[in-house]
Amino acid sequence: MNLNITKAPFGIRPPVTKPIPEFLIEVKEEGLRELISKHYDKLRTSSISNLFPVDEKDFAQAKVNSADFFIQICGGRAYFNENRGAPQMIGRHAPFRIDANAREVWLELYKPLILELEKSGVTETSLQSFWGYLDIFSLWMINTQ
Numbered sequence: 057m058n059l060n061i062t063k064a065p066f067g068i069r070p071p072v073t074k075p076i077p078e079f080l081i082e083v084k085e086e087g088l089r090e091l092i093s094k095h096y097d098k099l100r101t102s103s104i105s106n107l108f109p110v111d112e113k114d115f116a117q118a119k120v121n122s123a124d125f126f127i128q129i130c131g132g133r134a135y136f137n138e139n140r141g142a143p144q145m146i147g148r149h150a151p152f153r154i155d156a157n158a159r160e161v162w163l164e165l166y167k168p169l170i171l172e173l174e175k176s177g178v179t180e181t182s183l184q185s186f187w188g189y190l191d192i193f194s195l196w197m198i199n200t201q
């Protein structure tokens with residue numbers, strides 16, 4: 057599997073391809089919620105923990121919001137639209153200072169979790185497609201030089 061992190065100059069937003077439907081079919085909603093939860097737990101003890109909620113309730117809610125979004129973008133039920141409205145991810149990230157380093161940390165924390173999913177039987181094709189989405193769309197979230 058190629059878990060490469062694409063480099064791009066500040067402000068470049070390459071076209072994004074959503075994960076293939078097979079990814080959600082294989083991982084299932086529950087598996088995707090678990091993945092997001094584990095990623096948030098890693099963020100909490102990372103060098104970019106300052107960006108994320110400290111309060112337990114807020115932190116738990118952040119996991120729900122994020123998982124709602126990922127289920128939706130992966131072709132599942134539109135939980136995010138139902139609970140939070142239009143995704144508008146750039147705007148929602150605007151209050152946080154996300155630079156190229158924060159993106160790399162954020163992405164790196166996904167790598168071991170994706171390898172875990174591969175071990176548990178999720179196909180490489182699906183995981184590669186999910187990674188491709190994270191790699192490119194995360195470039196869009198960089199808002200600080």
Ligand code: HEM
Nearest residue numbers: 107108118121122125140148152154158159162193194197
């Ligand atoms: C580039 C690295 C990224 C960083 C550092 C980052 C950071 C953050 C922060 C600080 C928040 C607000 C705190 C919270 O509610 O968790 C947040 C929320 C969120 N992020 Fe990101 N993010 C990144 C990339 C992404 C990407 C690529 C996606 C989607 C593919 C995404 C989806 C979300 C969602 C759905 C929320 C919740 C928004 C809401 O509650 O309405 N983030 N992110």
